[in-house]
Amino acid sequence: MLVTIACALSSLHSQQFIHLWPEGEMPNSKGLKLEHVEERQRITRVETPGMYSFFPSAEENSGAAVLIMPSGGYHHLTYVLGGFQIAKWLNTLGVNAFVLIYRLPTEEDLVERDKGPVQDAQRAMKLIRANAGEWGVDIDRVGVFGSSAGGHLASTLGTHQEDFSRIGDDMDAIEFAPDLMILVSPVISMGESAHAGSRANLLGPTPSDDKLNYYSNELHVNENTPPAFIVHAQNDKTVICKNSMLLHEAMVNAEISSSLHIFPEGGHSIGLRNNPGDTDMWTDLCEVWLQKMEFVK
Secondary structure, three states: OOOOEEEOOOOOOOOEEEEOOOOOOOOOEOOOOOOOEEEOOEEEEOOOOEEEEEOOOOOOOOOOEEEEEOOOOOOOEOOHHHHHHHHHHHHHOOOEEEEEEOOOOOOOOEOOOOHHHHHHHHHHHHHHHHOHHHHOOOOOOEEEEEEOHHHHHHHHHHHOOOOOOOOOOHHHHOOOOOOOEEEEOOOOOOOOOOOHHHHHHHHOOOOOHHHHHHOOHHHHOOOOOOOEEEEEEOOOOOOOOHHHHHHHHHHHHOOOOEEEEEEOOOOOOOOOOOOOHHHHHHHHHHHHHHHHOOOOO
């Protein structure tokens, strides 16, 4: 097994950056050389898919780990606000955190646009479990966190078993399915409740019915879908809260634990702190839920 770890040069990127794919073996690539494009801490073109690691102290390490999928409508990655900040919060709970820098479906290097983000997320989950011993991670306590379109990617891992990340190496045998999901203002459906921008960026301007159904994750909840903690705002005009309601209903019907919290306020800007009214309670509720699920011990 080869895992390449590079130290980023910027002080902002002081965490370790872990490459997902061995050189020359990234699937679903045309082999183009892309340059990193970023503005105002939003990445719009990914040169090298990978993940930044955030480890708690050895004394505080609970053994749990979470892979964080940043938001951005499948157009960009809001990796600081929707990634690094979440990772630091999870570290305070003793959770190892990894912020995924995944290929965007709008990038010209992809052969199949919709599979790029999924492949990177699946590979990242496998790498976390493959390095569990070195990183102090329990392979049975590896969850996912996603907000907005990142929530769609996270819930895709929780509702689909098809493995797009196989490249014929040792990682093929490792499980990518998460043990739980934390979803904030998530895009879930590609149907009537879809966020139009996320749908167009992921599937293109004229997606087939098969693609729309495949990526409407509420339709694919099954016995392997892990428990979920879901947060949304009723006044979210960007990604309507029906997305979360559809997933919750599907999980209730499948008798899978789902903790749904729809707050009156917050719009599409629910963050860690400074949310309006009682929306600020979501992190405390999430922490209690993680303890109840025995994810954080």
